[in-house]
Amino acid sequence: MALIEGLILTTRSYRDNDLLVRVFTKEEGILTVMARGAKKPKSKVGYACQPYTWLIFDGAYPKNGAGLGFMNGVQESKSYRHVIQDINVSAYAALIAKLLDLAFEENQPQTSWYQKAVAGFEKLDAGIDPQIITNIFELQLLPAFGVAPNWQADPISGAVTGDFDYSEKYNGIIDRSHFDLDDHRLNLEPKTVYYLRQFSAIDIEKISKVTLSLMTKRAIQRVIDYLYDRELGLKPKEKVFIQKMAAWEGQLAIKARKGKS
CATH class of the missing domain: 2.40.50.140 (Nucleic acid-binding proteins)
Structure with missing residues (x-):
């Protein structure tokens, strides 16, 4: 015992x-x-x-x-009552739980990830944006799935500051001087790349408040979904539910605006 x-x-x-x-x-x-x-x-x-x-x-x-x-x-x-009672937060919690379950083998100690998991649910329960917390998990779990994009420096020049874009060809960020080397780079806004880089390395326990525009959040999510689709072919049903829920909310918002007008 x-x-x-x-x-x-x-x-x-x-x-x-x-x-x-x-x-x-x-x-x-x-x-x-x-x-x-x-x-x-x-x-x-x-x-x-x-x-x-x-x-x-x-x-x-x-x-x-x-x-x-x-x-x-x-x-x-x-x-975690807020996580359980708020359907939106609960949906993101379910996705985090699913990704953790898929990423690690049974009965294999993962002490640091256990601490991150508990910290993540504490942040969700405290009311921090559930999409942002989930995005952090999605990005930081990629290496556990065998995919490790380079978010830290341009592999060609070693540059760590400047304007960057994501290049699948170079498996990570490249700076502006090398944009012409990949015609299929993602053409991301600098702000999107900035937050992707931050989320890939941030300590979840140290997060106190994060506020991003809806446009920036959507751009970040598109990149993460692209990586999971292209690199892993992974789209859990929990992710599908979140996407459907977002679509329903969008339709309700449109109807509300029409009714007001």
Whole structure:
């Protein structure tokens, strides 16, 4: 038996009264634990077995790094209520959880990423723009998927300041003097490149407030979606839901403006 600290990513029903809980643990990375009887009214663990809950529980790690672990009792827990109650924030949280789950193998310690995950959910719960927090995760997780764009310097000249654009040919940024070397560069606005570079390296724990225009946020998202589509061929259903939700909100805004006029 052990005391296990972790962040619940997802849960799913198993048999009549049990739950399989996907947990990003501090010590052993991502694993699945069985919470027996969690769906019973008098369960000692059911109240804490909700996605996006941080907890410390009595349990056991999977034997020999394979199979299921177990959750027998909860010592301490914290539910991120704003994340759960706000459908927009919850949608982005689901995407972060999915990307973390896809990026790392089971039962492989990821201590630094565990800390980032907890910090990210703290920021979401504090009301910081969920798209920006998610964009930071998307960019910083790319190396874990085997894709590592160079956001730091022009690979040809070594320049770290100036006007840059993204070049798939050179797997990262190139400065203005080299734009003619890639006819298929993305033609990004300098502000977009600036924030992509910042988000790729920023410490999530140090973020206190970020305010960007809708146009800049859309430009950043287009680049990230381009990288995930082109380099990974990855488009989780959570991403599709967010895109559909944005489309619905756009249609409602148009209807509201027409009604006002």
